[in-house]
Amino acid sequence: MLIVGIAGGTGSGKTTVVNKVMGCFQKDEVALLPQDSYYKDNSHLPLEERQKLNFDHPDAIEWQLLIDHLTAVRQGLPINQPIYSYLTCTRSVETIRIEPRKVVVVEGILVLTQKEVRDLLDIKVFVDADADDRLSRVIRRDIQERGRSAEVVLNRYEKTVKPMHLDFIEPSKRYADLIIPQGGDNTVGIEVLSILIREHLST
Numbered sequence: 001m002l003i004v005g006i007a008g009g010t011g012s013g014k015t016t017v018v019n020k021v022m023g024c025f026q027k028d029e030v031a032l033l034p035q036d037s038y039y040k041d042n043s044h045l046p047l048e049e050r051q052k053l054n055f056d057h058p059d060a061i062e063w064q065l066l067i068d069h070l071t072a073v074r075q076g077l078p079i080n081q082p083i084y085s086y087l088t089c090t091r092s093v094e095t096i097r098i099e100p101r102k103v104v105v106v107e108g109i110l111v112l113t114q115k116e117v118r119d120l121l122d123i124k125v126f127v128d129a130d131a132d133d134r135l136s137r138v139i140r141r142d143i144q145e146r147g148r149s150a151e152v153v154l155n156r157y158e159k160t161v162k163p164m165h166l167d168f169i170e171p172s173k174r175y176a177d178l179i180i181p182q183g184g185d186n187t188v189g190i191e192v193l194s195i196l197i198r199e200h201l202s203t
Helices: 014-022 063-074 131-145 150-175 187-201
Strands: 002-008 030-034 079-085 090-098 103-107 123-128 178-181
Touching: 002 014, 002 063, 002 150, 002 187, 014 030, 014 103, 014 123, 014 187, 030 063, 063 079, 063 103, 103 187, 123 150, 123 187, 131 150, 178 187
Parallel strands: 002 103, 002 123, 030 103, 123 178
Antiparallel strands: 079 090
16 A cells, blocks of 8 residues: 655645546545545634634644554555534544555544654655745635635735744655645656656555
């Protein structure tokens, strides 16, 4: 089994890279574990407090559960991946059953910040992008997909997204085996990663 970790700043184009890479393979060849599914359940807090949480800090993630799940799939066992809602900032009672595949992709902004997670990765990837490009993508995404106003998005960017990027995400780039600048627009980087995965699948 090959476990690939794909990290990078918010709005860097990670999801686009993941989608393009996974599009090169059959659905039964590659499994995806989004880091966002492992946000801690905050249903015990009022909605107003939940919406103020810092989701870009490593403490927001239930890392042990992700580690347990990666260990399980490495051993050939299925897992029940959590489902997290950005609208309610809570974890659903439902889960998604993930079967072990020859390749497992773990994607998220903080994936490379945790040594215990890095130790489980065979290939570590960092998707890089200019801050201005990331901000414009974050504004569009959070308005369209997460129901936030432009003002809320900008305030969150200044108070949490930018400082957390500088404190945790950017420093984690040094652990990457492969850096893909310009996110999903970097066809060469995506092809290189796809070739590495394809070579593993052929063995």
